[in-house]
Amino acid sequence: MGSGEIFLIVLAVILVFGPGKIPExxxxxGKFINEVKRASEDIKTEINREADKLDREKRLEAYKNSLxxxxxxxxxxxxxxxxxxVESPAKEEDIIQ
Numbered sequence: 001m002g003s004g005e006i007f008l009i010v011l012a013v014i015l016v017f018g019p020g021k022i023p024e025x026x027x028x029x030g031k032f033i034n035e036v037k038r039a040s041e042d043i044k045t046e047i048n049r050e051a052d053k054l055d056r057e058k059r060l061e062a063y064k065n066s067l068x069x070x071x072x073x074x075x076x077x078x079x080x081x082x083x084x085x086v087e088s089p090a091k092e093e094d095i096i097q
Contacts, residue, residue: 013025
């Protein structure tokens, strides 16, 4: 928007509303712009909050899955080929006899 266009808009506002109404219109316009900015910030904040919540939930789920995998028993399929299975340690009763 050039300066000539702005001048024409201001002139039209003065002619339509009169010079006495301009401060009131400007105040109302300023309040409206502030409300729009505030609503925009609220929306951004809410979106960021939800994105953070989803990120935390994904990390928690990944952590739970890793704990489940760590607690699974090791099977012969999990060992490398050529390794021998280790016998379970002797129990105290077996040693005493």
